[in-house]
Amino acid sequence: MTRGFVMSEINQNRNLNNQYSLLVKVIHWLMAFGFVLMWSSGYLMHGFFAEDSAGEEFIFAMHISTxxxxxxxxIxxxxARVLIRPPALPAGFTALDKRMAHAGHLALYILPAVIMTLGWAETDFGGHGVxxxxxPMPKLFPTMDTWMGIKLEDFTSENHEILAWTFLAVVVLHVAAAVKHRMVGHDVLYRMGIGKK
Ligand code: HEM
Ligand code: HEM
Known part of the structure; x- marks a missing residue:
C-alpha cells in the first residue's frame, strides 16, 4: 500500500459532515473521562485519606496508572491531529471566536502534556518509579534530590498541583464556550458527536 493511497484515504475522511473523525471523537471523550478521574483522585489523595493509609496508596496507584x-x-x-485535519470552524464564528477557539484548544493540548511530564518527573525524582x-514504565528522569538549589520533588509537586487546577479552569471555559455557541445558533457539540446538526 503506497503512502499516497493512505493519505488519500485520510483526506477522504476529512471534514465528513463537518464533524471530527470517529477516532478523534473517541479519544476526546475517553480523555475527558480520564481527566475527571485524575482531578477526583488527586483531590481524594490529599483531601480525604490519612497520609500513607492503604486508601491513599490505592488512589495514588490508580492516579499514576490512569x-x-x-x-x-x-500521544x-x-x-491524529497531525494526520487528520479538523473540520473548519463554523461560518458564524467571528475572527475573535476563531482566535479564542484556536488558543483554547492549543492550551488543552499543552497543559495536560506539561502536567503529565511534571507528575512523571516527580515520581521518578522521588525514586518511586512510574x-x-x-x-514498570521507563524511567525518564533520574532519582535526584536537588538541582541548582531547587528541591526537585517539591518543585514538580507544587507546579503539578497549580497547573492541574488551572487546567480544570480552562476546561470549564471550554465547556462554557461550547454551550454558549450552541445557544447562539452555531452548534459545535454535534461536531464532537453530541446531538444532530
Ligand atoms: C475534560 C477535558 C477536555 C479536554 C482536555 C478537551 C479538549 C478538547 C480539544 C483539545 C479540542 C480541540 C480538538 C482539535 O481541534 O484538535 C476539543 C474540542 C471540543 N470539545 Fe473538548 N475537551 C474536554 C472536555 C469537553 C467537554 C466536557 C465538552 C462538552 C461540552 C467538550 C466539547 C468539545 C467540543 C464541542 C469540541 C469541538 C469544538 C469545535 O467545534 O471545533 N469538551 N476539546
Ligand atoms: C493531566 C493529567 C493529570 C492531572 C489532571 C493530575 C491532577 C492531579 C491533582 C489534582 C493532584 C493533587 C494535587 C493536590 O494536592 O491538590 C495530583 C497529584 C499527583 N499526581 Fe497528578 N495529575 C495528572 C497526571 C499525572 C501523571 C501522568 C502522574 C505520574 C505519572 C501524576 C502523578 C502525581 C503525583 C505523584 C501526585 C502527588 C503530588 C504531590 O506530591 O502532592 N499525575 N495530580
Whole structure:
C-alpha cells in the first residue's frame, strides 16, 4: 500500500459532515473521562485519606496508572491531529471566536502534556518509579534530590498541583464556550458527536 493511497484515504475522511473523525471523537471523550478521574483522585489523595493509609496508596496507584494511559492517549491524539485535519470552524464564528477557539484548544493540548511530564518527573525524582497497574514504565528522569538549589520533588509537586487546577479552569471555559455557541445558533457539540446538526 503506497503512502499516497493512505493519505488519500485520510483526506477522504476529512471534514465528513463537518464533524471530527470517529477516532478523534473517541479519544476526546475517553480523555475527558480520564481527566475527571485524575482531578477526583488527586483531590481524594490529599483531601480525604490519612497520609500513607492503604486508601491513599490505592488512589495514588490508580492516579499514576490512569495518568500513564492518558499519556498514551495524548500521544495518539497528537498524531491524529497531525494526520487528520479538523473540520473548519463554523461560518458564524467571528475572527475573535476563531482566535479564542484556536488558543483554547492549543492550551488543552499543552497543559495536560506539561502536567503529565511534571507528575512523571516527580515520581521518578522521588525514586518511586512510574507503573501501569504494576508494570514498570521507563524511567525518564533520574532519582535526584536537588538541582541548582531547587528541591526537585517539591518543585514538580507544587507546579503539578497549580497547573492541574488551572487546567480544570480552562476546561470549564471550554465547556462554557461550547454551550454558549450552541445557544447562539452555531452548534459545535454535534461536531464532537453530541446531538444532530
Ligand atoms: C475534560 C477535558 C477536555 C479536554 C482536555 C478537551 C479538549 C478538547 C480539544 C483539545 C479540542 C480541540 C480538538 C482539535 O481541534 O484538535 C476539543 C474540542 C471540543 N470539545 Fe473538548 N475537551 C474536554 C472536555 C469537553 C467537554 C466536557 C465538552 C462538552 C461540552 C467538550 C466539547 C468539545 C467540543 C464541542 C469540541 C469541538 C469544538 C469545535 O467545534 O471545533 N469538551 N476539546
Ligand atoms: C493531566 C493529567 C493529570 C492531572 C489532571 C493530575 C491532577 C492531579 C491533582 C489534582 C493532584 C493533587 C494535587 C493536590 O494536592 O491538590 C495530583 C497529584 C499527583 N499526581 Fe497528578 N495529575 C495528572 C497526571 C499525572 C501523571 C501522568 C502522574 C505520574 C505519572 C501524576 C502523578 C502525581 C503525583 C505523584 C501526585 C502527588 C503530588 C504531590 O506530591 O502532592 N499525575 N495530580
Amino acid at each position: 495518568g500513564v494511559l492518558l499519556v498514551m492517549l495524548l 495518539a491524539r497528537i498524531i 507503573t501501569l497497574f504494576g508494570i
